[in-house]
Amino acid sequence: MGTIWPELESATGPKYRVLADAIRQAAGGGELGEGTRLPPVRELAFQLGVTPGTVARAYTVLTDEGVLTAGVGRGTFVAPRARRVEVSAAAPAEDVWSQSDTPPDVYAVSLFSPRIPDVGQVGAIRAALAQVGATDPMRLLNYPTRDSYRAVREAVVGWLSDVPLGPVDQEDIVLTNGGQNGICVALQAILRGPSPTILVEDLSYAGFRRAAELLRADVVGVAMDAQGVIPEALEEAARRTGAQVFCTTPEVQNPTAAFCPLERRQALAAVAEKYDLQIIEDDCYRIGNSKAPSYRALAPERGWHVSTLSKTLTPALRVGYALAPRDRAVDLRRAAEYGYFGISEPLAEVTRILLSDPKTRDLCARARVRIGEYVRLAVNALGRFDLSWDPEVPFLWLRLPPGWRAAGFCRAAEAAGVQIRSADEFALRTGRAPHAVRIAVNCQVSPASFENAMLRLRALLDNPPEQISV
Template sequence: MGTIWSPEVLQGPGPKYKAVVDAIRAQIVSGTMPEGAKLPPVRELAWQLKITPGTVARAYTILTDDGTLRAEVGRGTFVAAPRQGEAPLGPIEVDVVRHNTPETNGYVNLYSPHLPTVGQAGLIRKLLAEIAADPPSGVMHYPTRNSSEPARAAMAEWLKGTPIGPVDARDVVLSHGGQSAIMLILQTILRGRRPVVFIEELAYPGFRRTAELLRAEVVPIAMDKDGVIPEALAAAAARHPEGQVFCTSPEVHSPTCSFTPMSRRRALVEVCRAHDLQIMEDDCYRMGRAEGAGYRQLAPERGWYLSSLSKSITPALRVGCAVAPRGMENALHRTAEHSYFGLATPITDLIAKLLVHPALPPITDAVLKVLGHYVQTAVNVLGGYDLQWREDVPFLWLSLPQGWRATAFCQAAEKQGVQIRAAEEFACRDAHSPHAVRISINAGIDLETFEAAMVRLVGLLDNPPEQIGV
């Protein structure tokens, strides 16, 4: 395969990763690397070119995103077949930012999940170019409910198969990500001077922060391995007659990875009906198939649903959705329209194309498959400790051994170049929290770098400081 594997290919001005991109393209155009040719592993090519693995990984990512290469998990990276009807490759100026490559001196951010790039970036760029050439909604008008209808219909199609009852474009309100959807729902529900919002005792912090912005009192409810305890919710509702909504994540609970079984969900619905509580279900962290019926299906008169594209496609677009119970959809639309009119029309044009594009399902399947490899890698390293995990969930919940407290462990991990989240961040300010941490999956770094971060954490777990817990 010629001189591409020689350091001389990197001579000249400009970033080294772009030189690698150009060299690979040149070899493909010349026929030296035909369709199906396998490229060397990242670390092998980096060694031959005398550059960092992160530089090679960045070049491979650029070429995979634009369709020049294809990556097959467990097999390697290959020259892709030309797409039907496409012109031969010409020079393309692309800049992809990868999270925490080895070029960042080994610092690894496991604070929030990062998705792998498996084709979604290239697809989004392609669709954005089509929209820029001929924007369906134009670029000179305020967004309206009518102009967003194709995007809302596409979102309803994307939700098809999610067990939340019937959903069509009329039911969907588009939001600026999942956090915005929480705000919209609470703004639509809450009434009175000092409403009360019930949340899980360990919960996504966005519930608490949004409720506080709306001047609501937040009351945490005790949990067990199956989620919120119905009797605890009933007792809290009796103590707080101003209670108006119960916020929960039954499919994938953040931070513990737990799942609320159907018997528990039905019991919680009965409590909410008895105390006239609305139910807000946050489904943002589910990446695989839903295992249980959602609250909008179980309690169609009071079940609110929200999700986003951040954990399955990309967080960069800041696109989510909220779905109201039947009869409340107009109230939810009004809340959005009075708050921000609607999403920007180029974004709704993109969503209308993206969510129904035939290339998207294989991409989301690939995201899930790659994340599963990272989860398994973490489990292989950390499996000797008390770990909760699922292959289709982009984080793990680690209960710390005796001698470690969560905040101290996170501080020690950060000194080792690994950023994770303590249990305290998911609890109310004055509440007790367990000695545990959430470790997010960062598939924006290569698997070896991620595994090395897990090994660093094991080194800390194996050696707790004596002064802790004395």
């Protein structure tokens, strides 16, 4: 087999294509017979002096063509001739795009953060901006007042009408510059003393920790299981640290995509009541209907709620909202007014127009369907691995098979043109992260490009750098 490998250092054009051509020709000419096992990705990469991503791309291209076949834990093999399709060397299958696509580099797909498809909201936002541009000039010249935002707050109340939040009126709504700003404002309203402590899920949204650092607060992780934070672990941490706040993502746990059911929420709320913990619920990643009551409804005296339009409509507007318990609403408003006076009034008015339009819910529903289609593409490619997913969650959580470590897999994936997040990014500095990665859904590349990225990840998963006995 050693004689078929090309000299890649002097090759012209992309190295993965040169390698793919060499394997294709060897398989077609009989030098590589049907069923021949090819070297693992890293072994061949070392032999040829190229990155593992180069070999993974070549294997993926040939797997798509049917020249090769791959099996979990078995490796990559030359496929029977009956499975192969003819592909022009001048126009490889992965380079064929429909005229409606506006593709970036097919091999540079960012799956760091979810990207929403345009299902009509861009046109709606442009129309709303034009409408705001024609408004009373004084609204574009003067500082806004709290009364200026009343209509926007009322629109938000209407938007939240199907979310189980307990009693809500427009006075409860504090407009924020996105969800992260909402978390910061809520923490500013809650934290007291020279060295406060907040509790977070062992694997959690990094924004909790960053907000705590800004406020010079300590952060302590709390052990989780498949349903979220373990009540006994929360009680032990609250008793030991004297924490003031518990930050959590019960509807869509970021990064594991887990859901915290009602019975678990009730148990956690009971612990919070026992130790006088305030609860900040980050609801930013929920794009479908709520599956259980929020903490603001379950624990009205201590439940805070933060969400945003970023995952359902667009992150470009940077508009979010926060709600406090009824008897803490003044504290939340004061923190916002002292911190930034209020969000931009023109953007607030754009938000009012969008949220007041019944068609906006239809746009969000269409985006949700499209996200689900991409999720299914990922599951079709990666479903045989240890994968957590939901069609209404814009990311997937992949626990890596033996032989892969999270950091090494992310590096190999990036070399293959796919950017994903390691579990380490969601763990505390003093915590331990599992060998897992978060794969965000990017609906701004074509389905073919997204699926190709999933197949490249699968090729890496099928060819770990080492096998570890368990």
